[in-house]
Amino acid sequence: MPSVLITGCSSGIGYYCAKALKQEGYQVFATARKEEDVQKLREQGFLSYQLDLNSTQSIDEALSCVLEQTDGTIDVLFNNGAYGQPGAVEDLSREVLRNQFETNLFGTHELTCKVIKIMRKQGRGRIIQNSSVLGLITLKYRGAYNASKFALEGLTDTLRQELQGSNIHISLIEPGPVESDFRKNAYQAFKENITTDDSAHQSVYEAVELRLSKQDSDRKKDPFTLGPESVYKPLLHAMTSKKPKARYYVTTPTWIFGILRRVLSTRMLDWILVRVSDDENK
Structure with missing residues (x-):
């Protein structure tokens, strides 16, 4: 069966899709940023390696481990790893914005380019980028994440044009609200990187923090929120269709x-x- 490399498999979409593909018989390489998550994945029978998109060395080491298992080939790359940095644009430092792009764009770009070279040699391949509805439209207090996903969309659209005739297909998946640890991780990023005391948005931040800090059991169910399985069907189509969608x-x-x-x-x-x-922030 084809080999599939997936980033961001510690939870949510990445974990669900890795598990579903493994059950279908694919050779799945489920990567995660933290070593403890890698160990958990290995205990569940996954071929798992640590891959931190902020580190070129980590990307190279993980890719090398995968290629040793596949005789130097990769059939599918699913770029799923990302996080959201909340905060008003005027409260985002240069460093905080750079960190958002390192993970959501630059690391993904670096990994993608390395995999494209492999796919060109083998004469085929599928690349799927997990974007967001916030790569299509923007919402307040999500400027860093909005910008990173808009940039990913632009880079991917360009790549699609440049890959024509190569037998390497690239697609974007654009989820809206999907159940995951995204909100929990966003809350941590908010607490670590946003200073609220002297912000013009201080009163709104109180509501933002309250919303992000709520446990799933305390949160009103959004009728539009779907489970991570909602991404699996389009992922599988992008991987297997003779004419995958853009x-x-x-x-x-x-x-x-x-x-x-x-x-x-x-x-x-x-x-x-x-x-x-x-x-949302009332």
Whole structure:
């Protein structure tokens, strides 16, 4: 069966898809940033290696381990690893914004380029980028994450054009709200990197922090939030179809906003998005 390298498999979408593909018989390499998560994956029978997208050395070491197992080939790369840095744009330091891009864009880009060289030699391959509805539209207090996903979309669209005729296909999956540890990790990033005391957005931050800190059991169920299995179907199509799509929309909000950004004026779309953010942080 084909080999599949997946980043960000400690939980959520990455873990679910790695498990589902393994059950289907694929040779799955489930990577994670933390060594303790790698150990947990190995205990469950995964071929797992530590891969920190912020580190060139980590990327090279993980890729080398994978290639030793596959005789130098990789059939599919699923770039799933990412996190969200909350905070108003004016409160994002250069370092904090750089860190967001190191993981969500630069590390993903570096890994992708290394894998493309392998796929060119073997004459085939599939690359799937896990983007977001926030690569299509923006919401307040998510500027760093918005920007990283917009950049990923632009880079991927360019790559798709440059890879024409190579038999290497690249696709974007664009989920909306999906159950994962994303909110928990965002809360940690917020506490570590955003100074609220002297911010013009201090009153809103109190609501943001309250929302992010809520446990799943205490949070009102969002009817639009789907489980991580919602990403598996488009991932499998992108991996196996003779004509994979350039984009796969997942969840109702993604479909709605994907349409609205094409038909509404900027002013009208802003009016809607501002109210979505305000309602979320009430």
